[in-house]
Amino acid sequence: MTATLCRDCAHWDGRDVSRCADCGSAQLLKHPELSNLSIAHIDCDAFYASVEKRDNPSIRDKPVIVGHEGGRGVVLTACYIARKFGPRSAMPMFRALELCPHAVVVRPNMAKYKSVSNEIRALFLQATPLVEPLSLDEAYLDLSQEARRYDRPPAFLLVRLQRAIERRVGVTVTVGLSYNKFLAKLGSGQRKPRGFTVIGRAEAKSFLAKLPVDAIHGVGTATARRMVEAGLTTIADLQELPEEALVARFGKFGRRLARLVQGEDTRIVSPDRETKSVSTENTFARDLKAFEPLAAELKDLAEQLAVRLERSQLAGRTIVLKLKTGDFKNLTRQTRLAHPTRRAETILDAGLTLLRREVGTKTYRLIGIGIADVAPAAEADPPDLFG
Numbered sequence: 427m428t429a430t431l432c433r434d435c436a437h438w439d440g441r442d443v444s445r446c447a448d449c450g451s452a453q454l455l456k457h458p459e460l461s462n463l464s465i466a467h468i469d470c471d472a473f474y475a476s477v478e479k480r481d482n483p484s485i486r487d488k489p490v491i492v493g494h495e496g497g498r499g500v501v502l503t504a505c506y507i508a509r510k511f512g513p514r515s516a517m518p519m520f521r522a523l524e525l526c527p528h529a530v531v532v533r534p535n536m537a538k539y540k541s542v543s544n545e546i547r548a549l550f551l552q553a554t555p556l557v558e559p560l561s562l563d564e565a566y567l568d569l570s571q572e573a574r575r576y577d578r579p580p581a582f583l584l585v586r587l588q589r590a591i592e593r594r595v596g597v598t599v600t601v602g603l604s605y606n607k608f609l610a611k612l613g614s615g616q617r618k619p620r621g622f623t624v625i626g627r628a629e630a631k632s633f634l635a636k637l638p639v640d641a642i643h644g645v646g647t648a649t650a651r652r653m654v655e656a657g658l659t660t661i662a663d664l665q666e667l668p669e670e671a672l673v674a675r676f677g678k679f680g681r682r683l684a685r686l687v688q689g690e691d692t693r694i695v696s697p698d699r700e701t702k703s704v705s706t707e708n709t710f711a712r713d714l715k716a717f718e719p720l721a722a723e724l725k726d727l728a729e730q731l732a733v734r735l736e737r738s739q740l741a742g743r744t745i746v747l748k749l750k751t752g753d754f755k756n757l758t759r760q761t762r763l764a765h766p767t768r769r770a771e772t773i774l775d776a777g778l779t780l781l782r783r784e785v786g787t788k789t790y791r792l793i794g795i796g797i798a799d800v801a802p803a804a805e806a807d808p809p810d811l812f813g
């Protein structure tokens with residue numbers, strides 16, 4: 427039977443009603459599985475921009491872009507007003523300002539975002555100890571009966587949290603609620619800002635069927651391209667393939683893929699998984715052998731890695747190059763730097779040095795670059811006094 431939860435006052439009604447019996451609101455959340463879904467993904471809305479608006483009411487109703495102006499600066503985030511004109515994260519700032527010339531550009535203040543993130547995390551922890559942060563602005567929460575601190579339905583606790591974050595911290599968040607991490611995260615991406623999307627067991631497969639293949643966690647641009655070339659454009663196309671066919675095409679990942687497309691994901695919410703490494707990789711549409719094309723792939727990956735390090739406020743001292751040969755052998759090579767870094771150029775230089783030693787006779791189907799020996803961003807890239 428469908429239960430109803432008021433988004434405004436969190437009043438819980440075991441029936442299917444059209445107005446909240448307590449406050450009269452029509453902002454209602456209805457779902458037949460509302461009382462037994464317990465894995466949530468919470469993501470802040472336009473996080474850096476929301477914090478800046480909170481602290482400066484005069485820009486609240488203006489298009490706001492957070493990032494560095496001039497030169498090679500990029501947009502870190504654009505508020506939802508600015509997004510209507512086209513600016514997006516990772517877009518060059520000059521381009522964003524062409525699209526939205528009246529935007530207010532604010533320089534990022536990472537220390538502030540970090541502290542806001544901690545405040546939000548403290549609220550999460552009041553609901554459950556099982557909180558797994560993914561970055562400053564998003565986390566998984568396990569609100570199952572064994573974990574949660576209050577014996578109330580997870581959806582109720584989440585509406586309370588959403589309101590508390592808005593009132594006490596001053597930023598809005600979006601919630602995805604489902605029965606596993608994969609679907610919870612897809613849920614929070616559905617409707618933003620201030621969204622709350624519920625994906626139950628009954629509709630998981632049909633919900634997934636409509637999504638493009640690159641919505642799947644682990645399907646990067648190269649894999650997505652290969653899928654589309656093979657006529658696989660939506661998750662529905664993948665759902666129709668037997669597991670063995672997916673394994674034949676995508677190797678070990680095919681097995682995981684087969685589960686995911688059916689809405690199955692067994693990863694648990696693990697609270698204190700400390701970040702020990704950060705990496706990114708790419709499988710090619712066709713195997714590569716020569717140095718130049720491999721180096722070009724590496725350059726893109728080093729830039730992606732630098733963005734991720736920036737976002738998670740991390741740096742790394744060991745640079746790890748990963749290669750997979752045409753006959754599926756994994757190979758890793760690493761080098762240790764004098765100081766931790768988070769710069770794309772430094773990561774790339776080290777990666778290229780490692781790559782030069784490997785290219786020659788073999789063909790490769792995948793290249794990846796990562797950092798290990800993780801350090802806080804504050805220790806990264808000290809100024810070079812003698813260079």
Ligand code: TTP
Pocket residue numbers: 469470471472473474475501502503504515516563564618619733736737
């Ligand atoms: P996101 O959650 O991806 O973006 P967002 O919170 O700004 O917007 P949304 O409402 O769509 O969730 O990232 C969180 C913060 O991380 C974002 O505010 C700025 C930072 N960030 C970067 O620095 N570079 C990037 O490329 C992206 C995507 C985000």
Ligand code: MG
Pocket residue numbers: 469470471472473563
């Ligand atoms: Mg966000």
